[in-house]
Amino acid sequence: MKPLSPRSDLPTHEVINMPPHLGDQDLWAGDVSLREGVENQGGSWGVEKLAAFGRLAGASQTFEAADLANRHTPELKAYDRYGMRINQVEFHPAYHDLMAMAIENEVPSFAWRYPQPGAHVIHAALTYLFNQPEGGVLCPMAMTYAAVPSLRLTPSIGDDWVPRLLSNRYDARDVPVEQKAGATVGMFMTEKQGGSDVRTNTTRAVAVGQTAGEGAEYLLTGHKFFCSAPMSDAFLTLAYSEGGLSCFL
Numbered sequence: 001m002k003p004l005s006p007r008s009d010l011p012t013h014e015v016i017n018m019p020p021h022l023g024d025q026d027l028w029a030g031d032v033s034l035r036e037g038v039e040n041q042g043g044s045w046g047v048e049k050l051a052a053f054g055r056l057a058g059a060s061q062t063f064e065a066a067d068l069a070n071r072h073t074p075e076l077k078a079y080d081r082y083g084m085r086i087n088q089v090e091f092h093p094a095y096h097d098l099m100a101m102a103i104e105n106e107v108p109s110f111a112w113r114y115p116q117p118g119a120h121v122i123h124a125a126l127t128y129l130f131n132q133p134e135g136g137v138l139c140p141m142a143m144t145y146a147a148v149p150s151l152r153l154t155p156s157i158g159d160d161w162v163p164r165l166l167s168n169r170y171d172a173r174d175v176p177v178e179q180k181a182g183a184t185v186g187m188f189m190t191e192k193q194g195g196s197d198v199r200t201n202t203t204r205a206v207a208v209g210q211t212a213g214e215g216a217e218y219l220l221t222g223h224k225f226f227c228s229a230p231m232s233d234a235f236l237t238l239a240y241s242e243g244g245l246s247c248f249l
Helices: 032-040 044-057 060-071 091-104 118-131 138-152 155-165
Strands: 077-080 085-090 186-187 204-207 217-220 232-243 244-248
Touching: 032 044, 032 118, 044 118, 060 091, 091 138, 118 217, 138 155, 138 186, 138 232, 217 232
Parallel strands: 186 232, 204 232
Antiparallel strands: 077 085, 204 217, 232 244
């Protein structure tokens, strides 16, 4: 928020050569390269949406929410006040406001909801616009977007989960996904010994019942280095099964 009366004429000196407060910005109209790139790559049919989102992403209120979300960092709540294990991560309300803004404006879902030439160009532009006020929220947005084609490869799982990822409704509650209006996806991929070289992973997956293979239930045993977006509703996880390195939900 712009101060009502910023002090620039002080008893000791006059404050000069400082940039003015930017205020509300139009991130789409003010970016010629972005507009030309979208047009040239087949995304012209999404210009109206991008123009509206550029104004929303560039609003002072959006930048203020991003500032709050980053100054009040996530806090691990391993136990409740009675000493019971809950394994929650608590975020500032501004973080949830930004998550809702991105999901309701189809940042993770647009390309899959409107599968026609140029859809992924428009998705890239939406991502680029929202990255300017707040890049952290784009981590769960990118993972949710990327999870859709993987889940569709296994219809027995994807038919249930993909509609949740494309609902354009954000539900921050820590409740079973069956009770939620929408869902996001995080990832447990890398391990300490290999980092991005997932071939060195040691986590193992063993089928729980008599059935193994695609769509079956597995028990995973191992240790991951870190979790991206820990309050997501589901996670893609890599582990070695009888068929080699496999991806599990």
